[in-house]
Amino acid sequence: MKLYGSYTSPFVRHCRIVLLETGIDCEFIETDLAASAVKSPTKRVPFLEDGDIFLTDSSAIIKHLREKAGSQFCATTHELNKFCLVNSVLDTVVNLFFIKRDGVDISSIPYLQRQAARIQSTLEELNNTAFALQAPYDDADLRLGSFMSWAILRNQIDFSRYPQLEKFYQAILTYDAFAKTSATLNL
Ligand SMILES: N[C@@H](CCC(=O)N[C@@H](CS)C(=O)NCC(=O)O)C(=O)O
Numbered sequence: 001m002k003l004y005g006s007y008t009s010p011f012v013r014h015c016r017i018v019l020l021e022t023g024i025d026c027e028f029i030e031t032d033l034a035a036s037a038v039k040s041p042t043k044r045v046p047f048l049e050d051g052d053i054f055l056t057d058s059s060a061i062i063k064h065l066r067e068k069a070g071s072q073f074c075a076t077t078h079e080l081n082k083f084c085l086v087n088s089v090l091d092t093v094v095n096l097f098f099i100k101r102d103g104v105d106i107s108s109i110p111y112l113q114r115q116a117a118r119i120q121s122t123l124e125e126l127n128n129t130a131f132a133l134q135a136p137y138d139d140a141d142l143r144l145g146s147f148m149s150w151a152i153l154r155n156q157i158d159f160s161r162y163p164q165l166e167k168f169y170q171a172i173l174t175y176d177a178f179a180k181t182s183a184t185l186n187l
Contacts, residue, residue: 003061004031004039005046007186010090010143010150011058012046017142018062020177022069059087062139074139082129082140089122090147093156119157127162133171137178145172153183 003019003026005012019026026048037043040056048055048064055061063073074080092115096106106112132141148169151157159166172178 001026001048001050002029003027003046003048004029004036006031008150008153008183009045010094010146011044013146013149013181013183014139014142015046015048015058015061015065016181017146017177018065018139020180022065022071024065024068059083066139079138079140082131083143085122085126085129086140086143086147089119089126090143090150092119092122093147093151097154097156123157123162123165127164131168133168135175137172137175141168141172142178144168145175145178149183 001024003012003015005015005028007013007030016028031039031045033043036045036047040047042056044056046058046061048061050064053064055064059073066073074083096112096115096119099112100106104112106116126144131144132138137145144165145168148157148159148165152159159169
């Protein structure tokens with residue numbers, strides 16, 4: 001099995017956490033934007049090869065890994081909804097990050113203002129949502145931790161306005177599989 005990705009991507013990190021948790025043997029192949037543009041139709045990382053199976057999205061990869069290990073991905077509708085909320089804000093922040101990096105003034109484009117407003121309202125909702133403060137962490141928790149860590153590393157969000165999220169983050173920092181996959185270990 002081969003997982004293609006970067007050490008900084010929050011989507012890839014979540015997959016790496018699941019690999020550590022499940023103990024599944026998998027080779028990690030460091031892949032940059034140029035290589036992902038050639039090797040995956042999404043032109044994104046992560047993507048995974050497992051024999052004849054080729055998966056091009058972190059959620060599908062995590063479902064595949066969990067089921068291979070005899071477990072489940074987002075076992076309840078409630079967990080799936082929390083996962084989707086986090087994933088939606090993560091996708092939006094990553095999208096704006098790349099657009100701003102290309103020099104676009106996001107305040108001049110109405111749809112990008114809508115994206116920025118979506119980030120604020122979703123963070124408020126997440127701050128009022130219960131997430132685990134100790135192991136076991138489910139996939140909604142792990143996606144939230146991966147998102148927060150990336151957003152802090154890239155200076156994209158000031159979480160001091162969201163005290164419950166900060167409390168969650170301080171707790172997950174001490175979780176072994178989370179600590180071992182920190183992007184800063186590979187910078
Ligand atoms: N829905 C995808 C999102 C993956 C994604 O956005 N990856 C980023 C890295 S953090 C990427 O490769 N972006 C390159 C691009 O958008 O061109 C997943 O969950 O795997």
